[in-house]
Amino acid sequence: xxxxAAIGRSFLILLSAIGRVTLFAVExxxxxxxxxxxxxxxxxALLQIGYFSLPVxxxxxxxxxxxxxxxxxxxGARFSAExxxxxxxxxxIVRELGPVLVGLMIAARVxxxxxxxxxxxxxxxxxxxxxxxxxNPMKYLTLPRVxxxxxxxxxxxxxxxxxxxxxxxxxxVNRLGFNAATYLTNTIDFLEALDIISSLVKGAVFGFxxxxxxxxxxxxxxxxxxxxxxxxxxxxxxxxVLILAANFLLTELFFAA
Amino acid sequence: xxxxxxxxxxxxxKEVLRGVDLTVPKGESMVIIGGSGTGKSVTLxxxxxxIPPDDGVVLVDGQDVTHMKQGSEERDAFLARFGMLxxxxxxxxxxxxxQNVSFRLLRGSLKKSKDEAREIAKEKLRRVGxxxxxxxxxxxxxxxxxxxxxxxxxxxxxxxEIIFFDEPTTGLDPIMxxxxxxxxxxxxVEMGATAMTIxxxxxxxxxxxxxxxxxxxxxxxxxxxVGDLDGSHDPYLHQFVTGSAEGPIEALR
Ligand SMILES: Nc1ncnc2c1ncn2[C@@H]1O[C@H](COP(=O)(O)OP(=O)(O)OP(=O)(O)O)[C@@H](O)[C@H]1O
Ligand SMILES: [Mg+2]
Numbered sequence: 001x002x003x004x005a006a007i008g009r010s011f012l013i014l015l016s017a018i019g020r021v022t023l024f025a026v027e028x029x030x031x032x033x034x035x036x037x038x039x040x041x042x043x044x045a046l047l048q049i050g051y052f053s054l055p056v057x058x059x060x061x062x063x064x065x066x067x068x069x070x071x072x073x074x075x076g077a078r079f080s081a082e083x084x085x086x087x088x089x090x091x092x093i094v095r096e097l098g099p100v101l102v103g104l105m106i107a108a109r110v111x112x113x114x115x116x117x118x119x120x121x122x123x124x125x126x127x128x129x130x131x132x133x134x135x136n137p138m139k140y141l142t143l144p145r146v147x148x149x150x151x152x153x154x155x156x157x158x159x160x161x162x163x164x165x166x167x168x169x170x171x172x173v174n175r176l177g178f179n180a181a182t183y184l185t186n187t188i189d190f191l192e193a194l195d196i197i198s199s200l201v202k203g204a205v206f207g208f209x210x211x212x213x214x215x216x217x218x219x220x221x222x223x224x225x226x227x228x229x230x231x232x233x234x235x236x237x238x239x240x241v242l243i244l245a246a247n248f249l250l251t252e253l254f255f256a257a
Numbered sequence: 258x259x260x261x262x263x264x265x266x267x268x269x270x271k272e273v274l275r276g277v278d279l280t281v282p283k284g285e286s287m288v289i290i291g292g293s294g295t296g297k298s299v300t301l302x303x304x305x306x307x308i309p310p311d312d313g314v315v316l317v318d319g320q321d322v323t324h325m326k327q328g329s330e331e332r333d334a335f336l337a338r339f340g341m342l343x344x345x346x347x348x349x350x351x352x353x354x355x356q357n358v359s360f361r362l363l364r365g366s367l368k369k370s371k372d373e374a375r376e377i378a379k380e381k382l383r384r385v386g387x388x389x390x391x392x393x394x395x396x397x398x399x400x401x402x403x404x405x406x407x408x409x410x411x412x413x414x415x416x417x418e419i420i421f422f423d424e425p426t427t428g429l430d431p432i433m434x435x436x437x438x439x440x441x442x443x444x445x446v447e448m449g450a451t452a453m454t455i456x457x458x459x460x461x462x463x464x465x466x467x468x469x470x471x472x473x474x475x476x477x478x479x480x481x482x483v484g485d486l487d488g489s490h491d492p493y494l495h496q497f498v499t500g501s502a503e504g505p506i507e508a509l510r
Contacts, residue, residue: 036364036365038364121349124345124347125343125345125347126347126348126349126350128302128307128343128347129341129343129347129348129349130349131305131307131336132305132307132336132339132340133336133360133361133411134333134336134337134361134365134366135360135364135365136328
């Protein structure tokens, strides 16, 4: 009996958490239509989330593209299909690995820093101070970060896709003996508009999730350094899991027959 | 005028406020005293709506402010009349000192030009005994007492009608504490502001207060004009004012 009670209780806790996150998301989005706006905060967030994430995005995708080329070559060789390396690398990176890896890197880099920053502000009463200075924290802190991430992560994904394909190209041409021009034409001819659109849409959704989780957990942080730690951990875990779940749903939506 | 009627607040099972009643007339300076952890800071936060009280109402100039919707226009208008110094200063550590002080003047309905806001910030910093070269430092580069004074400068920057000071002189040297006491007195007398100050420092109480209220065990134990402080026969108040370990308030050791 207590076993089922425990399952039931966890289920209820999960449902109420989903409800709170949804309300938080709806409130955040609703501020898009309601001034005042804080363009400086948005600009800072764009710089922090977009520009400063470029190195980590480049490094993750280039290595993954290279490894992918090696694997497909080795796997394809078992049934004499080594020639498909450019096509499969392109599909694999653009449809799945590009957006997912960038999304997870953003969860590690951006979600954690947003959560830690906002949680610290909460713990040191800076959020309360904002309110007393007639500034809505949802408008001043949450909206700029969520908006910036939603706008800029697709760009990062686009860049990551290109660099990932470059990684595969470098391995393909230098290690696996592909002709450089053929490799590129094969890649470009094979990719379709839907592949690229799905990649960018995934980027936008993952960016939204990553920033939203950072803000949500930060705003709900408990007291003290322990509260900040727990908020940061919770935010990164929730963002990562939600990004992977959303990835599955989006893939289903775009590509299921 | 601020009227607090029967405010209660519990965190979990811990009842912090059990029915606080308090009236602060317009243009007067009320000082709240009481033991550590008795809910003085919570009381101020309940008035501002930063912590929603479980029960009771707060009236500011007769208007119920406890049931205003977050982010509504009337709540914005209500908050625009306030300034608050937090116990931990609560400076924004992403902004330099001068932008902290003139935060309100750099955005929203009170927006001024950047140069003007900077000048006002420097002037307010001077009033709390800080030199203009502090203006471009970041809060993390300041000492605790300096942060407190920057918080004070921020609280008074927009010349609010109602000001709350949570322990304004804690962590300051005695001379600086005197300067801050005078400043608070000046703001009340010259600018006609209504002030509520929390302090543990009895010399501050005598310097700042028109009226004093002592919170004990979740309620207002004693309140009255500052002149009656010493003549009172309330044993709790007497013990507090004299700072004695012997008396009805248990000092666990
Ligand atoms: N957000 C909160 N969550 C849980 N408990 C809280 C919260 N805020 C305050 N408390 C509790 O309420 C009690 C009163 O806190 P408060 O900060 O008002 O004390 P205080 O009278 O200002 O004390 P001090 O003079 O030391 O500042 C404390 O026991 C504290 O633990
Ligand atoms: Mg306090």
